[in-house]
Amino acid sequence: MIDQTTLWIVIVGLGIGSYALRFTFLGIVGDRPMPPWLLRHLRYTAVAILPALVAPQVVWPAATGGEADLPRMSAAAVTLVVGLITKNVLAAIMSGAGTLFGLLWLVAL
Amino acid sequence: MPSTTSKTRTTAGAYWKGAADGAPFILVVVPFAMLFGVLATESGLNVLETLAFSAVVFAGAAQFTALQLMQEHAPTAVVLASALAVNLRVAMYSASLTPWIGAAPLWQRAIAAYFTVDQSYACSVAQFEKEPQMSVPQRMAYFSGVLTPIVPLWYISTVIGALVGTQIPEAWALDFALPITFLALVAPMLRTAAHVIAALVGITVSLLTATVPYSLGLIIAGTLGMMAGAQAEVWLARRRLAHD
Numbered sequence: 001m002i003d004q005t006t007l008w009i010v011i012v013g014l015g016i017g018s019y020a021l022r023f024t025f026l027g028i029v030g031d032r033p034m035p036p037w038l039l040r041h042l043r044y045t046a047v048a049i050l051p052a053l054v055a056p057q058v059v060w061p062a063a064t065g066g067e068a069d070l071p072r073m074s075a076a077a078v079t080l081v082v083g084l085i086t087k088n089v090l091a092a093i094m095s096g097a098g099t100l101f102g103l104l105w106l107v108a109l
Numbered sequence: 110m111p112s113t114t115s116k117t118r119t120t121a122g123a124y125w126k127g128a129a130d131g132a133p134f135i136l137v138v139v140p141f142a143m144l145f146g147v148l149a150t151e152s153g154l155n156v157l158e159t160l161a162f163s164a165v166v167f168a169g170a171a172q173f174t175a176l177q178l179m180q181e182h183a184p185t186a187v188v189l190a191s192a193l194a195v196n197l198r199v200a201m202y203s204a205s206l207t208p209w210i211g212a213a214p215l216w217q218r219a220i221a222a223y224f225t226v227d228q229s230y231a232c233s234v235a236q237f238e239k240e241p242q243m244s245v246p247q248r249m250a251y252f253s254g255v256l257t258p259i260v261p262l263w264y265i266s267t268v269i270g271a272l273v274g275t276q277i278p279e280a281w282a283l284d285f286a287l288p289i290t291f292l293a294l295v296a297p298m299l300r301t302a303a304h305v306i307a308a309l310v311g312i313t314v315s316l317l318t319a320t321v322p323y324s325l326g327l328i329i330a331g332t333l334g335m336m337a338g339a340q341a342e343v344w345l346a347r348r349r350l351a352h353d
Contacts, residue, residue: 010175014192018171022223026211029207030218037339040343042205042335043338045202048310052312052315060319079288079289080296084299087297088297090293093133093293
């Protein structure tokens, strides 16, 4: 059981803390000019952090208890390649999902 | 999704484009929120507390971390510090969105800050880079559009998970909806060698630092990936100059 006081301290504290993380730049910096070196780094935030976020889930999926899984790895590869070639997000999602379910079904046979 | 690179949009058009682009994330958000509802009630939270947690904090992975640590009776300061560390990436998202929507009115930015999460960030930055001619109001409209299909479902699914206590069957493999949707968004963004280098460094460092606690490996990976991309951009520009 979680103590009521602790729970509410955590809810409120985490609410304020994670809001502060998100507000600092967007709210305080706003449209003040940023130095070119910083802007140059920020151009690569998405392509650096989003693949980094999913990489461990592709290689060691929680659903398989961390065992490398051929359907999931293949689905990730197909998504990436279709996305690179077509530049079409929906086409990439569909091909990735198709690969995943197709291979999961084959493996289960 | 037709290619609309040079089309000028209306604000309403941008909103609906956002809503369409956000829709696939329903598959990510629903199972995630339901799971949080289930785990929170299993650890003794009532429905109201569970919903308040999801609504006030609004940060999936950080909520799971906090819940887990509270169950283990970790000191409150440790719970807060760990969950915030897990959520540190949103500060990078906020910084990365600032050049695009920093000129919006403060009240809009204050609201956008609350809604800056993986999904809204990933969709928005992909769209803003694809159509840099979008105006600031159109960008804000797009951002709100992305949130429209996912945010209500985040709250509703939390409550359903808390009330019903059942999870979506593992056989549906929805655990993999997140990697697929995010990779699909990122792939078209890999426009230059510098972008590819940033992604490769991010992936490699993330895998090497997977055992670093509190998702801090991700922050290291993201930072090094950004630095690699920025450095590659400088080198590539210099090489181009030398060739000319």
